[in-house]
Amino acid sequence: MFLDYDGVLTPIVSHPDLATLSIATREVLEDLATKTEVAIISGRDTTDVREKVGLNGVWYAGSHGFDIVGPDGAPADTETLGRFEQYVPALEAATDMIVTAVTGMPGVHVEPKRFAVAVHFREAEDGAESIIEGLVREIGDSDVRLVVTTGKKIFELRPAVEWDKGKALEWLIQRLEIDLESSIPIYLGDDVTDEDAFAVLIGSGIGIVVGRDGEPSRASYALEDTDEVRRLLARLAAEIEP
Numbered sequence: 387m388f389l390d391y392d393g394v395l396t397p398i399v400s401h402p403d404l405a406t407l408s409i410a411t412r413e414v415l416e417d418l419a420t421k422t423e424v425a426i427i428s429g430r431d432t433t434d435v436r437e438k439v440g441l442n443g444v445w446y447a448g449s450h451g452f453d454i455v456g457p458d459g460a461p462a463d464t465e466t467l468g469r470f471e472q473y474v475p476a477l478e479a480a481t482d483m484i485v486t487a488v489t490g491m492p493g494v495h496v497e498p499k500r501f502a503v504a505v506h507f508r509e510a511e512d513g514a515e516s517i518i519e520g521l522v523r524e525i526g527d528s529d530v531r532l533v534v535t536t537g538k539k540i541f542e543l544r545p546a547v548e549w550d551k552g553k554a555l556e557w558l559i560q561r562l563e564i565d566l567e568s569s570i571p572i573y574l575g576d577d578v579t580d581e582d583a584f585a586v587l588i589g590s591g592i593g594i595v596v597g598r599d600g601e602p603s604r605a606s607y608a609l610e611d612t613d614e615v616r617r618l619l620a621r622l623a624a625e626i627e628p
C-alpha cells in the first residue's frame with residue numbers, strides 16, 4: 387500500500403504545519419502495516435512526514451521520493467539515492483535567495499526540505515502567485531542543477547534529475563521484493579506529482595485518485611475525500627490475511 391500524505395491521509399489545509407493525522411487514520415495505518423507493506427510517498431521532507439505520521443514499521447519516501455527511509459528509520463542508503471546528495475548545496479543556496487526575497491510578503495511560506503524547496507501561497511494576497519512564480523523560475527533557470535515544478539498552491543525547486551514519485555514507487559517495489567504475480571501494489575494520491583506513480587501502476591497495480599472532481603487522471607479509480615480513504619484502508623486492513 388503506497389500512500390501520499392497531504393490530500394490523501396489528511397485534508398488540504400491553509401498551512402502545511404496544520405495537516406495533522408487523525409487518531410482514527412493513524413490506527414488504521416498501524417493495523418494495515420502489520421498485514422502488508424505500507425509506504426508513505428510525500429512531497430514533504432522525510433523527517434517532517436515521518437513525524438506527522440508517527441509510526442514505525444512504515445517506509446517513508448519524502449521530498450517526492452528523493453529521500454527514503456526504511457521501517458526502522460534508517461536511510462535506505464543506495465547508489466541510486468546517494469547521487470542526489472550533490473544537489474543539496476544548490477538547493478540550500480536557492481532556499482536562502484527565496485527566503486530573502488519573500489520576507490515581508492504576507493501569507494507566503496517557504497518550506498525547505500533536504501531535496502527540494504517549496505514556496506506555498508495558499509494564504510497569500512492576490513497577485514502573489516505571479517511574483518513567486520517569476521522568482522522561482524528565475525532561480526531555477528539560472529542554475530542547471532535545479533528545475534521548477536508546481537502543485538496545489540505551491541511552486542517548488544528540485545534537483546534536475548529524472549526522479550519522481552513514480553521512480554520512487556518502482557524503486558520501493560524492487561526493494562520490497564514485491565512479486566507482481568501474487569501481489570497488487572495500490573497507490574493513493576491527489577496531486578499532479580502523483581500522476582507519475584499512477585502511470586507506473588498501469589497494468590500492474592491500482593491507482594486511486596482522491597478528491598479530483600472528475601479531472602483527467604492516470605488512476606483507475608477515484609475517491610471523494612480523506613474520509614473515504616480512511617474507510618477503504620480500514621476495509622482492506624480488515625480483509626487482508628497477515
Ligand SMILES: [Mg+2]
Nearest residue numbers: 390392393577
Ligand atoms: Mg498530496
